């Protein structure tokens with residue numbers, strides 16, 4: 527496939543691995559904050575290929591995993607109402623709430639409909655004027671432009687039966703929280719390439735300076751990831767801490783200004799509770815006052831929930847990079863993709879699902895797949 531095959535060439539990847547190994551005079555700890563990158567690293571066995579020189583730890587980069595328990599409970603509350611249809615991306619359905627999941631609610635008569643885009647939900651609302659259609663808006667900066675456009679379109683259509691349950695989150699404040707936490711071991715970050723295609727990467731400059739941590743914007747193919755790691759190791763070896771773009775084919779320093787303008791029109795920054803990590807100042811987005819008629823929390827007078835996780839799943843430890851999935855006592859025993867105890871095993875982007883899929887027997891790296 528054009529534009530992708532060249533970033534999967536085994537010779538190129540092996541050369542990059544050799545360069546990293548040659549450059550590193552010690553072991554460095556690097557975190558990616560993107561579920562797609564986590565899966566790429568595991569799928570291609572990069573964690574095993576770099577054993578001894580780079581410790582890869584996985585941050586809170588899976589949007590489904592960090593959606594707070596209380597947001598799922600509110601979505602369940604809405605889906606149980608007879609006049610409401612709760613629309614959502616499919617991977618949210620199996621994430622456990624306090625007592626049940628949206629999938630269980632649907633199985634027992636709740637109104638839950640899977641859509642592939644927020645605009646599908648707008649279209650559905652336009653075709654069903656007698657029903658209140660709520661879209662469960664989760665995800666990072668990559669998904670916010672689409673939900674913002676949905677709100678604008680609902681406004682243009684004059685829809686009074688469409689609203690959003692907003693649980694959007696922002697990557698940079700989570701990185702700040704991790705970098706500032708006592709006992710932080712992360713020495714460099716791989717920036718999430720797709721987030722930077724929307725939000726740009728100049729916003730990381732102050733962060734890199736303040737915490738003296740390199741941030742290297744990286745893509746998802748094996749050569750993208752290895753190139754990002756190589757630059758990160760180079761900076762660490764040289765004592766540098768700058769922002770560098772290794773995803774030049776898609777990410778621009780200023781991001782996508784048109785998308786950013788749409789997001790800025792519809793959303794404003796707010797504090798947000800992240801699942802497993804607690805409240806993160808400026809860690810989320812909420813609808814601006816002029817769009818609040820599309821806010822499901824206000825339309826349905828939803829309560830402010832503050833749930834305490836009671837699940838046996840230590841997802842907070844995994845999401846903060848303090849525990850590798852296979853160190854969890856439940857991993858691949860009482861917690862599997864078929865019977866998940868927590869969101870990181872449910873989501874296609876979750877770290878536990880990645881370890882289960884690509885390295886469930888690879889405590890020694892034996893089952894990690896070679897680059898191909």
Ligand code: SF4
Nearest residue numbers: 839854861868871878
């Ligand atoms: S293996 Fe399961 S229980 Fe353990 S952290 Fe992952 S999702 Fe939670």
